[in-house]
Amino acid sequence: MTATMERPAQPPRTSVLPPVPKRPVPNPHVVAVWGIMIMLLGGGAWSLWELEVTPANVFGHFDNAARFIERAFPLNWPPLSELLAMTAETLGIVFLATGFSVFVSTPIAIMAAASTTSGRFSWTVSRLVIIFCRAVPDLVFAIILFRLFGLGALTGILAMGISSIGMIGKLYADAIEELDRGPSEAVEAAGGGRWQWILSTVIPQLIPQMIATGLHRYDINLRTSVILGYVGVPGIGYYLSGALETMQWQRGMALALWVLMLCIVVELISMGIRAAIMSPSSGDRSFLGLIKAADRSGWATHEPVRTRSGAVRVSPPWTGARWMRFGGIGILVVLLVASLIASNIRWEQIPRGVERFIPTISEFIPGTQGRFVDYWLPALIETVQMGLAATLLGLVLALPVGAMAARNVAPTPTVALCFRIFIVVNRAIPELILAIVLLVILGFGPVPGVLALAFGTTGLFSKLFADSIEETDVRVQNALRAGGATRIQVFFGSTLRQVAPAMVAHIMYQVDNNVRNSTLLGIVGAGGIGYWLMQTQAQLAYDVLSFLILSVLLIVIVLEAIAVYIRNVIR
């Protein structure tokens, strides 16, 4: 015993190692990740070149910009009643889509969470459903559902609703897995069945997260709904696409500005509600210590409260919290009814769509009409190029922006603040609106699409850079600086290296995201496969449409698989 006490506790296997440590052998997976990163960034550079995203192409259009302003102003606002009606329609459709998704995602997430699943089979099936919904872009759902249900709100609600299951289901399942299992075990130990403990202990713990995620997705769906207007989903996007297609720039820009304002207002409201929900009862939590301290002194018998008739009172008193809860439920019901009215759902489309389901499947048997090499392949490549180019461009732009937004790197606090504000504003602007404006200025083609996506990417990366630079080890930086290194040298020599793992994961995530979004932007005229999705839909060439959808899916799944691999290696 004494002999072992003298030695500090050490795992015994250290003694097996040779005295001189060997040069570490590079982990093949880490090498692979570096290889993938170099390929992605190299691909980005090649894409920028191929798509001709050159300074001349970007800045050589000042005359166009001037002409654009001439054409766009004065803005031509639709009559107020019309504007409000289309806004209500959009908000209603988005509400119903998000509500649908929350409703459907909850049981799916319960199946998909390891702690609540009923077995291996339902776990696998629900995980596959989630992955499928996440991989298929909203637009693809919209195009297919459009064939079933035709023009109208229903197509949009179902398209966004189903697509949102991918994100909401995943986040709910993750949240369930992180919940305290204790209360569930207690109910189980008391003889409660599976659905009993799920509804009595899991759901009550999950509700704040459920609402917060739903609100977050509402923001995203609001932006998506505008794009879906291009394929016939009613609302602001529908009128916006109509105005732009008929070159009514003044009306188009007015609607674009309206969408921008709407997105910002909705995001602010949703952020406020989320912040309030995720920190519940923080008021009495601060008193908790006091309450606990006051209660150390044993226990006394307290009689239950009785009603005037002498019965034990079993309904909670009307406290502020209870009013809030009921008010919240009331508001939800009102919003649901209002959304049902505003979105003008044509219910008779449901049986018609169900009837058409089987015949539609046979229409969607994929085919290329022999134009794969000439048309579809180049378009697919262009879409991927747009995604890669936008990621690289956004990354390069984010280096200085992020550095300037970090308080410990920026020359003065004011500079940091200005760049921080830029990042926040950047993230509020929907990429679609930016793409539309740029398309009008620069003309149709991939360049405006790349710029719009790069803009959003810059915002995301600069925030990541700035946050991690502020968190990284200041001592290392100071040591370097004391050794006479310049700010730039410190940034590349130390800061960037410390941020690297998070960066790698985010680059992959952005490539994935940008490729999806470049598909979407193709619809508004930014080239790539999106354009052909629209065209083939308009020409009723469903065999090609289905082939193109499968191709997009394949690309997205490959990217997703690479992303999962990289995350696993980095972790």
Added chain:
Amino acid sequence: MAQYMTTHGMAAKGVAFSAPEERSIQLRNVTKRFGGVTALNGINIDFAPQKINVLLGLSGSGKSTLLRQINGLHKPTSGEVITLGTDVHTAGAGRLRKLRRNVGMIFQHFHLVESMSVLENVCTGKLGSLGGPRLGLFSYPRAVKEQAMEQLARVGLADKAFQRADALSGGQMQRVAIARALIQEPRVLLADEPVAALDPVSSATVMTLIGNIAKEDNLTVVCSLHQVELALEFSDRIIGLRGGELVMDRESHSLSLKEAHEIYEAVAVVSETELAQETSELAAVHQS
């Protein structure tokens, strides 16, 4: 208060016990392995009805695993566990749920839903005898809510019924958990280190409460602890576990405190790793 006690006492006494083994718990040669870890090794114990039994042992000695055998939260790898006449190992899901209605359980960390009201937390104890799932206090029958109030009155917390569970102190939370177990009208109460997360005063309060209720309701109690003093004061019988083996089994009244300490220390000859584990666990408890 008196009114509640009589109704409750009647309910408990009204149960007919046809055979003595109906009320007892028997472990026959019980072994439980988790992968390579043997948590319990060939345990043989008979728990007599209406007695307070304490499982004494260091962390990792198998106390929680043993308790979970009794209500079938874990099934034995080999051996036989018969609780209130039900063979836990062979019982189907329905039979097991029926058994669990008669076996209340409380835990070291209370296991309440903190965002729910105290009353609703207590009501969840009744789920085993209710038909379907429930969501929200309003979905429980009035009779269940009244029963919940009765049990809260017994543990002295009726006035806290409509507060959120996280507004209570640790001792109060454990008393709510006791009320949740009592609403089942159980015949056996399992307690897994019920006071390990509490300060000494609350610990004494909670243990006294468990002792009193066990007498009032004629409960068979199996409670794990790691304090010798508490074990000696509140138990009829002390069972020592070490590394999954039964190493002591004594009637409490035949033990002096000194003797008990000696035996416990002999039982718990502390290996270094166990000591480290114990200290880190204590540190965690103190932090929380």
